[in-house]
Amino acid sequence: MSEESGRGPSPEERRMWTTWVREHAVRALPPEKLLPDRQPSYVSSWIYVFGVATIAALVVVVVSGMILGLGGPSWWHTTSLGRFFNGIHLWGVELFFFAMVVHLWGKFFMGAWRGGRGRTWVTGAITFLVAIGAAFTGYLSQQNFDSQWIASEGKDGLNSVGVGAFFNVGNFGQMYTFHVILLPLAVTALVVWHVLLVRRHGVVPPYPAKVAAAKGSAATSSTEAAQ
Amino acid sequence: MARLDFAALFDLSHPAHYLHWHFFQMSVANVIVILLMIAVFIVAILAPFPKRERTP
Numbered sequence: 001m002s003e004e005s006g007r008g009p010s011p012e013e014r015r016m017w018t019t020w021v022r023e024h025a026v027r028a029l030p031p032e033k034l035l036p037d038r039q040p041s042y043v044s045s046w047i048y049v050f051g052v053a054t055i056a057a058l059v060v061v062v063v064s065g066m067i068l069g070l071g072g073p074s075w076w077h078t079t080s081l082g083r084f085f086n087g088i089h090l091w092g093v094e095l096f097f098f099a100m101v102v103h104l105w106g107k108f109f110m111g112a113w114r115g116g117r118g119r120t121w122v123t124g125a126i127t128f129l130v131a132i133g134a135a136f137t138g139y140l141s142q143q144n145f146d147s148q149w150i151a152s153e154g155k156d157g158l159n160s161v162g163v164g165a166f167f168n169v170g171n172f173g174q175m176y177t178f179h180v181i182l183l184p185l186a187v188t189a190l191v192v193w194h195v196l197l198v199r200r201h202g203v204v205p206p207y208p209a210k211v212a213a214a215k216g217s218a219a220t221s222s223t224e225a226a227q
Numbered sequence: 228m229a230r231l232d233f234a235a236l237f238d239l240s241h242p243a244h245y246l247h248w249h250f251f252q253m254s255v256a257n258v259i260v261i262l263l264m265i266a267v268f269i270v271a272i273l274a275p276f277p278k279r280e281r282t283p
Binding site for chain 1: 260263264267268270271272274276278
């Protein structure tokens with residue numbers, strides 16, 4: 001490879017899509033930005049912890065979900081170990097949404113879309129909506145009377161908004177596929193994109209304090225008056 | 228050998244309790260979760276964050 005020898009890509013290498021992707025990726029996210037060892041001082045607050053708490057809960061949900069998928073419905077309903085992992089999966093989801101909602105409130109009141117962070121905000125909001133779908137299909141995949149009741153109620157809801165032809169909530173195979181493959185992939189991909197955008201644009205700084213801003217403008221105007 | 232059963236902390240073998248006030252209707256469990264989230268949100272803003280001493 002020519003870059004290892006100290007020179008840039010040759011014109012032939014420049015035409016390769018791998019070169020284009022590598023150069024754009026390194027330019028957008030250089031290693032020191034991707035894995036920083038320091039954060040701004042304003043990040044030292046508990047309110048900034050809930051994003052990573054959401055990701056930690058997501059890891060627990062995905063791993064416990066994989067174990068449940070290996071065991072199957074009869075295992076998670078009838079064995080003590082299966083019920084244990086079923087409980088871990090449920091409480092992981094509870095914590096996931098709990099942390100995500102506190103994260104959402106925190107970012108809303110910080111105005112986290114400021115400073116060119118619009119896509120970071122939007123990917124987070126879409127992740128929230130897709131995660132609701134993942135949780136809903138999880139309820140439908142329980143294989144018990146609760147899931148049957150939720151399916152019968154959800155069917156009317158989906159029909160009333162005109163998407164009943166695309167999602168048959170009474171079809172366990174379809175809902176289970178959505179729950180264990182499509183929606184987890186979508187949530188994970190959105191979370192990865194969201195985190196990469198945070199790394200690229202940085203954590204949003206707090207709003208400037210009104211007192212400091214007022215003092216600053218007063219000092220500026222008095223300096224201008226003196227000049 | 229004695230069998231150790233972990234029963235639910237609360238008896239869940241009955242319909243959920245609901246709060247109903249004019250148009251507002253929500254299960255008590257959901258109200259508790261929302262109040263907990265608000266409490267955690269306030270604590271997260273007000274509670275001091277531990278500082279780590281950095282060696283130069």
